[in-house]
Amino acid sequence: xxxxxxxxxxxxxxxxxxxxxxxxxxxxxxxxxxxxxxxxxxxxxxxxxxxxxxxxxxxxxxxxxxxxxxxxxxxxxxxxxxxxxxxxxxxxxxxxxxxxxxxxxxxxxxxxxxxxxxxxxxxxxxxxxxxxxxxxxxxxxxxxxxxxxxxxxxxxxxxxxxxxxxxxxxxxxxxxxxxxxxxxxxxxxxxxxxxxxxxxxxxxxxxxxxxxxxxxxxxxxxxxxxxxxxxxxxxxxxxxxxxxxxxxx
Amino acid sequence: xxxxxxxxxxxxxxxxxxxxxxxxxxxxxxxxxxxxxxxxxxxxxxxxxxxxxxxxxxxxxxxxxxxxxxxxxxxxxxxxxxxxxxxxxxxxxxxxxxxxxxxxxxxxxxxxxxxxxxxxxxxxxxxxxxxxxxxxxxxxxxxxxxxxxxxxxxxxxxxxxxxxxxxxxxxxxxxxxxxxxxxxxxxxxxxxxxxxxxxxxxxxxxxxxxxxxxxxxxxxxxxxxxxxxxxxxxxxxxxxxxxxxxxxxxxxxxx
Ligand code: SF4
Ligand code: SF4
Ligand code: FES
Numbered sequence: 001x002x003x004x005x006x007x008x009x010x011x012x013x014x015x016x017x018x019x020x021x022x023x024x025x026x027x028x029x030x031x032x033x034x035x036x037x038x039x040x041x042x043x044x045x046x047x048x049x050x051x052x053x054x055x056x057x058x059x060x061x062x063x064x065x066x067x068x069x070x071x072x073x074x075x076x077x078x079x080x081x082x083x084x085x086x087x088x089x090x091x092x093x094x095x096x097x098x099x100x101x102x103x104x105x106x107x108x109x110x111x112x113x114x115x116x117x118x119x120x121x122x123x124x125x126x127x128x129x130x131x132x133x134x135x136x137x138x139x140x141x142x143x144x145x146x147x148x149x150x151x152x153x154x155x156x157x158x159x160x161x162x163x164x165x166x167x168x169x170x171x172x173x174x175x176x177x178x179x180x181x182x183x184x185x186x187x188x189x190x191x192x193x194x195x196x197x198x199x200x201x202x203x204x205x206x207x208x209x210x211x212x213x214x215x216x217x218x219x220x221x222x223x224x225x226x227x228x229x230x231x232x233x234x235x236x237x238x239x240x241x242x243x244x245x246x247x248x249x
Numbered sequence: 250x251x252x253x254x255x256x257x258x259x260x261x262x263x264x265x266x267x268x269x270x271x272x273x274x275x276x277x278x279x280x281x282x283x284x285x286x287x288x289x290x291x292x293x294x295x296x297x298x299x300x301x302x303x304x305x306x307x308x309x310x311x312x313x314x315x316x317x318x319x320x321x322x323x324x325x326x327x328x329x330x331x332x333x334x335x336x337x338x339x340x341x342x343x344x345x346x347x348x349x350x351x352x353x354x355x356x357x358x359x360x361x362x363x364x365x366x367x368x369x370x371x372x373x374x375x376x377x378x379x380x381x382x383x384x385x386x387x388x389x390x391x392x393x394x395x396x397x398x399x400x401x402x403x404x405x406x407x408x409x410x411x412x413x414x415x416x417x418x419x420x421x422x423x424x425x426x427x428x429x430x431x432x433x434x435x436x437x438x439x440x441x442x443x444x445x446x447x448x449x450x451x452x453x454x455x456x457x458x459x460x461x462x463x464x465x466x467x468x469x470x471x472x473x474x475x476x477x478x479x480x481x482x483x484x485x486x487x488x489x490x491x492x493x494x495x496x497x498x499x500x501x502x503x504x
Contacts, residue, residue: 016263077356103264117267163357165365167265170349174268205273206266209280212350212368213437215361229443236440242276 004029007049007093008038010057012107024049024093035082035096036061036071039108059108066222069155072162073098073108079162081222099162112158118174119156122198124181126191138189151184151230153223160217160227172206176217179208180230186237199234199241208235282342283438286431289331290339294428298462301469308401308478308485316397316487324394333383340376347372364430371427378420391483398484405473405481414474421466429459 008025026049027033027041036059043056061071064083071082074097076090087094102110128134140148154177161167161175182198185191202208211231218227303314321327347369354362385407391399408414433455436442442451472478 101265103262111262111264113262114265114267121268121270161265163353165350165352165362168349168351169265172266172269178268201268201270203276204271205269205275207268207276209276211438212346212365213361213434214365216353216357216359219357219359219361226445228437228448229445232437232440232443232448234440235438236443238276239280239439 006033006038006087008042009093009095010042010108011095011097012057013098013104015106016104023054029087033087035073035075035085035087035090035094036064038087038094039082057108058106067155069157072112072157072159074100074162079159079220081157081159084222099158101162101167102158112156115156115158115161115175115177118178119181121174122178122182122185122201123194124178124185124198126185126188127193128190140189144187148184148187150224150226151180151187154180154225155223157222159220159222160225163216163220164211165214165216166210166212171210173210174202174206174208176211176221176227176231177225179211179234180225180227183230183234186234195237196241199238200245202234202238203242208238211235278342279346282339282346283435285335285339286428287435290335291428291432293332294424294462298466298469302465304401304404304469304472307472308481309398309487311401311472312398312485312487315393315400319394319397336376336379340372340379343369343372343376368427368430368434371423371430374420374423375427378416378424381416382420396484398487401473401478401485402481402483405478408470408473414470417470418467421470422463425459425463425466428462429455432458 006027006029008027010023010025011020012023013020025038025042025047027038039057039059039061046054046056048054059071059073059082061083062068063070066081066084069081072079073082074080075082075085076095077097079099082096096108098104098108099110099112102112102114104110128137156177158175158177160177164173164175166173167175179202182202186195186198208231213228213231215228218225221227300314300318304311318324350365350369352362352366352369354366386403387393390403393400393403408417433448433452436451437448442448
C-alpha cells in the first residue's frame, strides 16, 4: 500500500559564511504532525528524499506549544512558529527557511539577541531588586490588568520584527515587540518609575519614529498582541515626553 | 558584514543594530516630515484645489483668484516658507524613508502593507509631478503673479496636450490618495487614534475626503478642456464687473 507522504524543502547553511543549499525530504504522513515534529523525524533519520545521508537540521525549539517563542522560521515564505504550523494546513512541498533579518548561526537557527538588547535599552522590567524587603507591591486594578495582560503575552519570537518593512540594518529600527513592552511596563505601578527614561530611549535613532505603520507586525504576531495600538499610544507618549523635555530644558 | 558600529551599541554583532537609546536627531526630522505633510502642505493642497474650482466659473474668475492669492502680504516669502521649502523637505526626506525600508508585499500581501507601499509610490509620483508643475507653471512661460489674467490660458494650453492631461489626471489621483492616507497615518502615528475601531472608522473618513478631493480636482480640470471656454484669449482682462458677471453663472451650466 502506497502510504501518504509529506514533502519538505529545507534551506541549509552549515555556518554563517557557508553557501546556502536546499535539501529535499520526504516523510511518511502521520496525523497531527507539525513542522517541528517533522524536523525531529528528520533528525532521527537524516536522509534526503533522494537517499543521501545528511546531518540533522539545526533549529531552535523548546516548549512545542507556541509559548516559548524559540521556533520562529519562515514556512512557505511567511514567518511563523514551527511548532504550531500543522503540516495538514500547509501547501506542499513545505519550504522552510531561517528568519531573514537576523544573523544566521546554522541551518534554521538565527541569533535574535537584538531583541534582548532592545528590551534592555528600554529597561523593560519592574525594578524591585534591593538589599532590603520592599514589601508588597501596589495593587493593579482589574481594569488595568485587562489592558496589560494581552501585552504580557509576548513570547519574544521576533516574528513582528522579521515581517516589518522598517526593521533592517539601514534603520536599526527597534521593532514592535519592544514598543509593546514599553507600554506594558509604563502601565505597571512600580515599573512606571522608568517611564520617562523608556520614552526618551524610544526617541533615539532606530526608535519608534521609524515605524511606517504597515501593520504587518500585528497581522503576524502569534500571540495576537495589540501592537499597532501600542505603537500609537507609545508614539504619543514619546512625543509628549520630548515636548516636555524641550520646554523644560 | 560588520556594519558601522554606534558607540552605545553594547556588543559588536552583525545584523540589525539595537536601539540607540535616546541618541541622535532622527526623531525630530521624522516628526517634522510627518507634520509638514499636514501643515502647511496639506492645507496648501486644500487651498489649491479650492482655487482650481474657481476655473469652473470661467477664465476671469480663475484669473481673479490667482490675482487674489498673489495680492496676499509677503506672498513671495509665504510661497517659499510655506509651500516650496516644506514640499522639498517632505519629498526628499520621504525618498530617504523609502530607500531605507524594504517593502515585502510579495510575502505579506496584507492591506496595511499595500498601503505602506502605495504611500511610497504615490509620493514619488507627487514629487516628480510637482517638480515639473512648479517649473512649467510658476517659473517658465508667462509669469502669472504679474499677469494673473493669463492663468486660465496657460493651464488650458498645458492640458490641450493629451499626454499632459494624462499626467495631470494621474498626479491628481495619486496626490489625493497620498494626502488622504497621510492624514490617517498622521493620526495613527501621533497617537490620536490608538484604537482599532477608531482607526477603521477614521479610515473611512479619510477615504471619503480623498475621493471628494480627487473628484473636485478632476472636475476643475474639465473647465480647461471643455468646449465652453475653448480658445480663451492668452490674457483675459480682470475687471471687477466682469468678475461679477462670471461669478453669477452657476457652475453646473458647464457640465
Ligand atoms: S506597524 Fe509596520 S512598520 Fe510599524 S512596527 Fe509594525 S510592521 Fe513595522
Ligand atoms: S510581539 Fe508578537 S510577534 Fe512580536 S515578539 Fe512578541 S509574540 Fe512575537
Ligand atoms: S517551540 Fe516554543 S514556541 Fe515553538
